[in-house]
Amino acid sequence: MTSSELARENLSLKVKRRVKSMLGPWGIFFEGFLRHPVMVGSIIPSSRFTVIKMLSRVRWDECRLFVEYGPGVGTFCRPVLDRLRRDGQLIVIDTNPLFIDYLRQTISDSRFTAVLGSAADVEDIVRAHGHDHADYVLSGLPFSTLPDGVGPAIAAATHRVLRPGGAFLVYQFTARARDFMARHFTRIDSGFEWLNIMPSFLFWGWKDDAA
Template identity: 30%
Template sequence: MKRLDFLVEGLKDLKTVGTVTRSSRSLCRNMIKHVNFKEADLIVELGAGDGVITRFILEKMKPDAKLLVFEVNSKFCDILRSIGDERLIVAEDSAEELDHYLQQLNATKVDYVISALPFVALPKELGLDIVGKCYRFMKQGGRYVQVHYSLLSKKLYQSIFGNVDINFVPFNVPPAFVLVCEKK
């Protein structure tokens, strides 16, 4: 997707897209550096957008792993489906439905969650529900990795995981924070 097309989609629905620019390579690398791809069998991506982070994940995943991505924007879902990787499962649905999709996959645990959902723009209860489900279905030692453009939502993750490590990524427009939580 061209930058201008992404800008248009972002402006049309900033509440669900969460930004008007794509994630930089620097941000994508920072998001996935918290994943042990040698051990990851199931990775979940929330708010996959047009797949910029998705592609970085797929590049590192082992051949028998699965990547379940959630995206509500139909144009973005079409782009995600066009990636054509059999390990990629595109859920054109809200991340609230995580349990339903895990059931379809006969999966009980998630190894890692990579999220670009704009929780600041979503109702607080919805954010708590989504992050709570991720925690519930995550394996012990699994990590939840979230990008934000401020630290306003840090307490949401602390309240569920009890821990949040913060990485600042200056080489992104706008500069971003990567919050990393581990299920202990």
């Protein structure tokens, strides 16, 4: 590499760092999307309207463990922690080290744990952190673009890890996620949020109390 090529590369890196710094969390989220578009599924975080509506059905007084798949830059993390009981725990799972590093650096709440790993391994992750089950699991993972077999594996593992009466909360740009959920959850409530880029389908899959 010549000195002029090296200078151009250094300038490009400086520009990228400057842009990311100016954009803040959105810059981190956009970079994460560019690196792993199949796993992220969106170029910007969910709107506050989606967050509020998605979390509105959680019984926070009964929630000791809340799990999130694909937390990104923490769009849901902070609202969850704001609502979570003082002895509760939030575990987030993501395969993208960029997001996990960012969350570990920016969220200091003792109830918060960020895990680099796969949502399909949620049972092992939950047990490794001292729990037998989760009360609620939230996912914004793009089921329609996940590699073959991954979506069904995540849905099955989620159903197993939830306590009876718990729920799998899913928000998506398409309704396909419901097909994965319906194999395990007999009761699925549905909603829709227009005030999001893009508008989102919302699902709450409840685990049977008799399960």
